[in-house]
Amino acid sequence: MEDGTPVNDFDSSISRRYTINVLAGLQRAPRATLGPLNVATEIDRFLDQHLDVLDNIGDRGLLLFVLANDAREHDSLRHTLLTAAATPEALRRADLQELCWLLIGLVRQAELQSDDEAAKAATAVFTLIEREYMNRDTLLPYHSLSRVRRRFVSFGGITYFLMALSEYTRLTGDAYAETLFREATRVILEFQGARGEWAWFYDADRAQIIDWYAIYTVHQAAMAPLFLLPAVDANIAGASEAIKRGYQWIFGGNELGTTMIRTDPFLTFRSIHRRGPLTRGRRYARGVASLIPTVAGRRAPCRLLTVNPECRSYEIGWLIYSWADRSDFSEFRNLEVADASSTTGVT
Amino acid sequence: MRIAVFSAFPIVDRHRYKHLVLEGLASRKVSVDDVALVYGYSDTRALLGVARRVYSFGDGFARVRKAASPRTASTMATEMSTEPIRSGRLDHAAREYGFAVAQFSRYGDSDCADFVRSFHPDVAFNLSGMYVPRSLLTLPPIGVIGGHYALLPEIRGADTIRWAILRDRPIAVSHQMLAEEYDMGDVLRREAVQVRRGDSLDDIRAACQMTHATGCLAIVDDLVAGTLIREPQKRANGSYFRRMGTHLSEKVDRLLAKERYSHYSHG
Secondary structure: OEOOEOOOOOOOOOHHHHHHHHHHHHHHOOHHHOOOOOHHHHHHHHHHHHHHHOOOHHHHHHHHHHHHHOOOOOHHHHHHHHHHHOOHHHHOOOOHHHHHHHHHHHHHHHHHOOOHHHHHHHHHHHHHHHHHOEOOOOOOEOOOOOOOOOOEEEHHHHHHHHHHHHHHHHHHOOHHHHHHHHHHHHHHHOOOOOOOOOOOEEEOOOOEEEEOOOEEHHHHHHHHHHHHHHHHHOOOOOHHHHHHHHHHHHEOOOOOOOEOEEEOOEEEOOEEEEOOOOOHHHHHHHHHHOOOOOOOOOOOOHHHEEEEOOOOHHHHHHHHHHHOOOOOOHHHHOOOOOOOOOOOOOO | OEEEEEEEOHHHOOOHHHHHHHHHHHHOOOOOOEEEEEEEOOOHHHHHHHHHHHOOHHHHHHHHHHHHOOOOOOEEEOOOOEEEOOOOOHHHHHHHOOOEEEEOOOOOOHHHHHHHHHHOOOEEEEOOOOOOOHHHHOOOOOEEEEEEOOOOOOEEEOOHHHHHHHOOOOOEEEEEEOOOOOOOOOEEEEEEOOOOOOOOHHHHHHHHHHHHHHHHHHHHHHHHHOOOOOEOOOHHHOEEEOOOOHHHHHHHHHHHHOOOOOOOOOO
16 A cells, blocks of 8 residues: 555566465355456466466465366376475475475365375375474474474464365375364464464474564464364364454454454555564574574564555455355454454554 | 294383283193294394484483383383383293293394294284384284284374374274284274273273283184184275374373373273
């Protein structure tokens, strides 16, 4: 938002990834809400213009997910992903999000296209994640196999890890995967803040929050539901309340008392974060400092916090994906949540 | 019938349930012609290696030191269980019964296979808790039989008692014909294990061990009577559970301490 007006920026280097995210969401949206937009045509356009330069295994996995949901076969994409799944050395170079997106793509392909090879590949990827990308003692996932970066995992990574466990369980009925999903979800539920906020960075080895900020709106009501809604369906205690607290945060129940959503035009404000630039260096410094027990997970005073008024397309994509086919939590789906804000929001 | 019994770590091998197996075999003079007790992991280095692998080094070293001390009436720890000791070393008891005893570094050593081959066992029972390699699995014509402390095929893998409690499932011992792939052998027998209110994990494990032992002897009787039935497993009917980590292990301990388990025996 600039001067109260939304301004579009298509220059992001990860716009292809965001586009796949958006397509995943739009696929689920009721046809009547799409207007003149034809999702199948948009998928065709994306494949035609961008598939050849899409080299990230996670992005390709998510694209397979989109295509499987659209009942499409794409032999070359499928083949490259099956080959990747059979090459552990290559997979180990991937980070958690990439592997989880690969897994959910293979799962959907297996499930919706009755693809046994994809099912076997999904099992291989699940086994790798479970054996090498998860701390068995804390049940938190690792970001990657990098010695330095490994233990510092983002909430986004945790979300995709739990989503992948849920998807894999649905495909296979595997009791071990199902137990991991249940118990890891219970662990994560313990981390939710008093206002329903989800911290950004966690230490997978010590099972603690490293850094609360930025607190992202997309985590609150779009990405957390990727695992919390399956948790609700699995009758995991606390999941329903966690979803509710999560979206109440958006409607002003946050430390700044600010509504993080606008309805006309519809957009969500990206985050509440510490004032100052959000540099990776600062984040890593904070991560290292968090190894000091008294430093880890400190909250910042409100005067040092501010709202990031950006809205990124993938945020809306996951929002639609998570909620499009639900019939519960109507107060949120109908945007009828009581506004708890004490300020008029971002201008 | 000629029977080989596989065990491990002779220096700390004092488990009561294993004594029960040897006692039972010794008492079946009509049907059991000869028994050989075959040890793998016989040297101290192997014992320390497993202790370090299964536990943290400090904890493992303490357990090994405690297990190796010659106390006869106190509780000793091995890598598998903690239980009161009623008898001495198993290999000493085996010799008293007139059974052959052989010790090797690894089951996979060629001299171990040579010994077993020369003994000509009809069947073997694995009481070691360790993996038995193909070189031994194929030697007895009937096979090598092991006890698995969970219902097969439902819960395969490691820490099976803990996973069963976490998932609120009944505790049982399943005897299976060992195969190269873990916990995928034909199931021969399943028997429920009684869990009493107030039982700790060690109590439950001890109960599983005794059920394991009585089950081995029942299988010997079935073999003699020709009534043993083998039930092949289907992979899709069960799941493989990995070693349980700290968070869930502590949760299981709390569940037992608070008696929040649905399958306690009545009476």
